[in-house]
Amino acid sequence: MESPQRVRAMLSFVQAADAGSFAAAARALGISPAAVSKNIAGLEGALGVRLMNRTTRSLGLTEEGEVFLRQVRIGLEALQQATEGLTAGRAAPTGRVRISSSAGFGRDQLMPELNGLLVRYPGLAVDVDFDDRLVDLVQERYDIALRGGDISDSSLVVRRVCQLRLVLVASPEHLARHGVPRTVQALARHPLLARRFLGGRVSPWNFRAADGSIRSLDLGSARMTLSAPEALTQAAVDGAGVAQVGAHQVWSHLRAGRLRLLLTDSHEAGDYEMTLQYPHRALLAPRVRVTVEHLLQAFARREELHLSPQALAPFVA
Incomplete structure (x- = not known):
């Protein structure tokens, strides 16, 4: 297989792997599904190994295909960067970015x-x-996603925005009525405000015990269970009870005196992250690349996204 045909075949392979079908890859490349199939078959023949398993309804990578896909992305990214280095000064990025x-x-x-x-x-x-x-970035044709939590999709490029530090908060009015809880046992006697994720799972409240183990508080008797962290924050500000939310969500309320922090010595802040993600580095459009870099730089300057325990210490009840 000659070099130009090899590059076309690699592009067909990457697009098919990302899109999950020859038809979707063909639309992205502006060629026919038959041409995509022929390109990938020729690549497999040249390599002497099967890269994809095809059926009439599904398309999946073989183990060898997974390894080859990672290597191809690196090569295509290097080619793209070399090209962009020559053209960057000649044209400003244009187009629509879906986030x-x-x-x-x-x-x-x-x-x-x-x-x-x-x-x-x-x-x-x-x-x-x-x-x-x-969301499924590839299937739903998003360029960028901002996601919090544990990231499991290894096919995406993941850029860290910040650590998501969980904190327990209550209003001064609530604490005046119910007292400041100094132990987990005392906290359990307060009205609790729990968060339920869209899948139905309730976000746990974890605490470090004296022996170093992690224990969870039972939230089965929570006074309110809400799906939106913004609603939890408002309920806590209104004095409805104690809530667990991200520190960045309550920073302005802490500084204004509308909320206070609780049990910071034992509450487990978690290891969640907010990340910026996009499908792959190879052939990343200039409009997406400049958006990614602009947002990462802007988020790095936002104080509430990078709060240390020292910054939060003055707001502990």
Whole structure:
């Protein structure tokens, strides 16, 4: 297989692996599904190994295909960077960037940075969906997703935005009525405000015991169970009880005196992260690349996303 044909075959292979079908890959590449199939078959013949298992309804990578896909991405990314290095100064990025973000993070952290992006790159347009569900970037044709939690999709490029530090909070009015809990046992006697994820799972409240083990508080008797962290924050500000939320979500309320922190010595802050994700580095469009870098730089400057225990210490009840 000659070099130009090999590159075309590799592009067909990457697109088919990402899209999950020859038809979707063909649409992305502007060729026919038969051409995609022929390119990949020729690549497999040249390599002497099967890269994909095909049926009439599904398409999956073999173990060898998984390994080869990672190697091909590296090579295509290097080719792209070499090309962009020559063309970057000649054309400003243009086009529409589709972003998926959770409602709270999108409203409070993403939205304030979008106008700066569009002023810096006037040829761009943005299309943002505020949705707390887990989206499929490739199938739903998103360029970028902002996600919090544990990330399991290894096919995505994951760029860390910040650590998501969980804290327990209550209003001064609530604490005046019920007292400040100094132990987990005392906390259990307070009205508790729990969060339920869209899949039905309730977010646990974990604590470090004296022996170093991690124990969870039973939230079965929670006074309120809400699906939105913004609603939990408001309920806590209103004095309805104790809530577990991200420190970045309550920073302004802490500084204004509307909330206080509880049990910071034993409460487990968790190891969750907020991340910015996109399907792959190879052939990343300039409009997506500049958006990714702009947002990462902007998020790095936002104080509430990078709070240390020392910064939070003055707000402990």
